[in-house]
Amino acid sequence: MRKVRDWTSPLVRLAKRHRDPVVVQALRSTTAATIAYVIALRLSPEPAPLTAPLTALLVVQVTLYSTLTTGIRRVNSVVAGVLVAIAFSLLVGLTWWSLALVILAALAVGHLVRVDEFVPEVAISAMLVLGVTAVGSTASARVEETLIGAVVGLGCNLLLAPPVWxxxxxxxxxxxxxxxxxxxxxxxxxxxxxxxxxxxxxxxxxxxxxxxxxxxxxxxxxxxxxxxxxxxxxxxxxxxxxxxxxxxxxxxxxxxxxxxxxxxxxxxxxxxxxxxxxxxxxxxxxxxxxxxxxxxxxxxxxxxxxxxxxxxxxxxxxxxxxxxxxxxxxxxxxxxxxxxxxxxxxxxxxxxxxxxxxxxxxxxxxxxxxxxxxxxxxxxxxxxxxxxxxxxxxxxxxxxxxxxxxxxxxxxxxxxxxxxxxxxxxxxxxxxxxx
Missing domain, CATH: 1.20.58.220 (Phosphate transport system protein phou homolog 2; domain 2)
Structure with missing residues (x-):
C-alpha cells in the first residue's frame, strides 16, 4: 500500500498544480500567443508579425472578466498610438524633438481615451510605427495584428474556460x-x-x-x-x-x-x-x-x-x-x-x-x-x-x-x-x- 501511495503521490501533486493560477496563466498565455502568431503569418503582410502574439500574451488573463476588460483597453491603446504616429508622420520625420512630441502626445491621448494601465502602450505603439519608413502599410499591419492577437486571446479564454478561484x-x-x-x-x-x-x-x-x-x-x-x-x-x-x-x-x-x-x-x-x-x-x-x-x-x-x-x-x-x-x-x-x-x-x-x-x-x-x-x-x-x-x-x-x-x-x-x-x-x- 505504501508503494502505491508513493507512486501516485506525484500524480496527485500534478493534479493540484494544474489549478495553480501561475500554471494556468502560463499555459493559456503560451497557447494564445502561438495561435495568434500562426494566424498572423497568413493574414499579415509583415514577415514576422510579432505584434499579434504580443497582444495575445498581454490580453489573456486568469479570469474571463479581466480578459474582456483588458482586451478592450489594449486594443484601444494600440489603435490610439498608431493614429498619433500617422498624424505626426504626415508633418515631420523621426528626430529627437519629434520623438519627444510623439511620446508626449501619445501619453496625453492615452489618458483621454481612458486605457488605464495601458497608457505607456499608446506611446510604444506610436514610436514603433513612427520609426519605419512605410508608415501607412506598417500602421495598418500593426492594427491588424493587434486585432488578431486580441481576438485570439479572448477566444482562448472563452473556449478554455478559466477556473473559479x-x-x-x-x-x-x-x-x-x-x-x-x-x-x-x-x-x-x-x-x-x-x-x-x-x-x-x-x-x-x-x-x-x-x-x-x-x-x-x-x-x-x-x-x-x-x-x-x-x-x-x-x-x-x-x-x-x-x-x-x-x-x-x-x-x-x-x-x-x-x-x-x-x-x-x-x-x-x-x-x-x-x-x-x-x-x-x-x-x-x-x-x-x-x-x-x-x-x-x-x-x-x-x-x-x-x-x-x-x-x-x-x-x-x-x-x-x-x-x-x-x-x-x-x-x-x-x-x-x-x-x-x-x-x-x-x-x-x-x-x-x-x-x-x-x-x-x-x-x-x-x-x-x-x-x-x-x-x-x-x-x-x-x-x-x-x-x-x-x-x-x-x-x-x-x-x-x-x-x-x-x-x-x-x-x-x-x-x-x-x-x-x-x-x-x-x-x-x-x-x-x-x-
Missing part, C-alpha cells in the same frame, strides 16, 4: 482566521500569567502585522470575484461574491478589535507592573474566554467558505454552539472583572475595555448580524446596478421583476446563512447561469 480565496480566508486564532491563544496565555511589558508590546506588534495578511487575502479574493463575473459555469455569482467579501470584512473588523485588545493588555501590563494583569481566577477565565473566541473565529471562517452540503450544516451548528458557550463564559468573566475593577478602581476603564472588545468580536460573528449584512450588501449592489443600467431597470419594472428579484435575494441570503455560504468549488458552481 473561490477555493483559493476560501483557503486564504481560513488561513487568516487561523493566524488570528494563534494570536488570541497567546494573548490568553499571557492574561493567565505574568508577562513582562516587552512581551505584551510584542503581541501588539503581531496584531498590527495582521494588516499585511489582510491585504494578501484581499488580493486573492479580488481574483475570485473576477472569476465569478461573466462566468457561464457560475450561478448566483453576485451572492457568492457578497458572501466572501462580507466574510472577509467581518474578519478584518475582528482583527482591528484584536489589535485594540492587544493594546489594552499592553496598557494593563504597564499600569499594574510588577503585579499581573488579572487575579489568578480572573486571568484563567479570560484565557478560557479568548480560547473560545479563537475557536469561534475559525468556525466562522469555515462556515463562510463551506459548500452547501453537510459540511456547511456542521459548521453552522458548531458555530452556534460555540457562540452560546462563549456568551456564557463572557458573562462569568464580566462578574469577575467587575470585582477586579472594584478592588483596583484606577484600572476600571481598561477592564471595561476588555469586555467591550470581546463583545464586538462576538457580535460581528453572530448569524443574525451576518444575515442583515448580506441583505444590505445585496440591496446596495442591486441599487448600483439599477443606476448603471436605467433602461434595463425600466424594462424590468414593466415586467414586474423587482419584486421577484427582491424576494429571491432575501430567500437566497437567508438560505446562505442557514446552509453556510454559496458554492466554493467549480464542481458546485456548474449547472446554471450567472446572477
Amino acid at each position: 473561490t477555493e483559493q480565496a476560501g483557503a486564504s480566508i481560513e488561513g487568516l482566521a487561523r493566524r488570528v486564532r494563534q494570536l488570541m491563544l497567546r494573548l490568553g496565555e499571557e492574561a493567565a500569567g505574568h508577562p513582562p511589558v516587552e512581551r505584551a508590546a510584542e503581541r501588539l506588534h503581531e496584531a498590527r502585522r495582521l494588516d499585511h495578511d489582510i491585504s494578501e487575502v484581499d488580493a486573492s479574493l479580488r481574483q475570485a470575484e473576477d472569476s465569478l463575473r461573466l462566468n457561464p459555469r457560475v450561478r448566483e455569482g453576485l451572492l457568492h461574491r457578497v458572501v466572501l467579501r462580507t466574510g472577509l470584512d467581518t474578519l478584518e473588523i475582528c482583527t482591528v478589535v484584536l489589535r485594540v485588545l492587544a493594546r489594552t493588555f499592553t496598557d494593563l501590563t504597564k499600569r499594574r507592573a510588577p503585579e499581573p494583569m488579572f487575579s489568578p481566577q480572573a486571568g484563567a477565565l479570560v484565557q478560557e474566554l479568548l480560547c473560545e473566541i479563537a475557536d469561534t473565529v475559525v468556525s466562522f471562517a469555515v462556515l463562510v467558505t463551506s459548500d452547501v452540503s453537510v459540511n456547511a450544516e456542521e459548521a453552522e451548528s458548531r458555530l452556534a454552539a460555540q457562540l452560546r458557550q462563549t456568551s456564557a463564559t463572557r458573562d462569568k468573566a464580566a462578574r469577575l472583572l467587575l470585582e477586579e475593577a472594584q478592588r483596583d478602581t484606577g484600572q476600571w476603564q481598561l477592564y471595561g475595555a476588555v469586555l467591550t472588545e470581546v463583545d464586538r468580536i462576538i457580535d460581528e460573528m453572530d448569524t443574525e448580524h451576518r444575515s442583515r449584512r448580506l441583505l444590505e450588501e445585496l440591496d446596495r449592489y442591486t441599487r448600483a446596478q439599477r443606476e448603471r443600467s436605467p433602461r434595463l431597470t425600466r424594462l424590468g419594472d414593466r415586467l414586474g421583476a423587482p419584486v421577484r428579484q427582491r424576494r429571491n435575494r432575501e430567500g437566497v441570503a437567508r438560505r446562505s446563512v442557514r446552509e453556510g455560504r454559496g458554492p466554493t468549488t467549480a464542481r458546485s458552481c456548474e449547472g446554471g447561469e450567472q446572477a
Whole structure:
C-alpha cells in the first residue's frame, strides 16, 4: 500500500498544480500567443508579425472578466498610438524633438481615451510605427495584428474556460482566521500569567502585522470575484461574491478589535507592573474566554467558505454552539472583572475595555448580524446596478421583476446563512447561469 501511495503521490501533486493560477496563466498565455502568431503569418503582410502574439500574451488573463476588460483597453491603446504616429508622420520625420512630441502626445491621448494601465502602450505603439519608413502599410499591419492577437486571446479564454478561484480565496480566508486564532491563544496565555511589558508590546506588534495578511487575502479574493463575473459555469455569482467579501470584512473588523485588545493588555501590563494583569481566577477565565473566541473565529471562517452540503450544516451548528458557550463564559468573566475593577478602581476603564472588545468580536460573528449584512450588501449592489443600467431597470419594472428579484435575494441570503455560504468549488458552481 505504501508503494502505491508513493507512486501516485506525484500524480496527485500534478493534479493540484494544474489549478495553480501561475500554471494556468502560463499555459493559456503560451497557447494564445502561438495561435495568434500562426494566424498572423497568413493574414499579415509583415514577415514576422510579432505584434499579434504580443497582444495575445498581454490580453489573456486568469479570469474571463479581466480578459474582456483588458482586451478592450489594449486594443484601444494600440489603435490610439498608431493614429498619433500617422498624424505626426504626415508633418515631420523621426528626430529627437519629434520623438519627444510623439511620446508626449501619445501619453496625453492615452489618458483621454481612458486605457488605464495601458497608457505607456499608446506611446510604444506610436514610436514603433513612427520609426519605419512605410508608415501607412506598417500602421495598418500593426492594427491588424493587434486585432488578431486580441481576438485570439479572448477566444482562448472563452473556449478554455478559466477556473473559479473561490477555493483559493476560501483557503486564504481560513488561513487568516487561523493566524488570528494563534494570536488570541497567546494573548490568553499571557492574561493567565505574568508577562513582562516587552512581551505584551510584542503581541501588539503581531496584531498590527495582521494588516499585511489582510491585504494578501484581499488580493486573492479580488481574483475570485473576477472569476465569478461573466462566468457561464457560475450561478448566483453576485451572492457568492457578497458572501466572501462580507466574510472577509467581518474578519478584518475582528482583527482591528484584536489589535485594540492587544493594546489594552499592553496598557494593563504597564499600569499594574510588577503585579499581573488579572487575579489568578480572573486571568484563567479570560484565557478560557479568548480560547473560545479563537475557536469561534475559525468556525466562522469555515462556515463562510463551506459548500452547501453537510459540511456547511456542521459548521453552522458548531458555530452556534460555540457562540452560546462563549456568551456564557463572557458573562462569568464580566462578574469577575467587575470585582477586579472594584478592588483596583484606577484600572476600571481598561477592564471595561476588555469586555467591550470581546463583545464586538462576538457580535460581528453572530448569524443574525451576518444575515442583515448580506441583505444590505445585496440591496446596495442591486441599487448600483439599477443606476448603471436605467433602461434595463425600466424594462424590468414593466415586467414586474423587482419584486421577484427582491424576494429571491432575501430567500437566497437567508438560505446562505442557514446552509453556510454559496458554492466554493467549480464542481458546485456548474449547472446554471450567472446572477
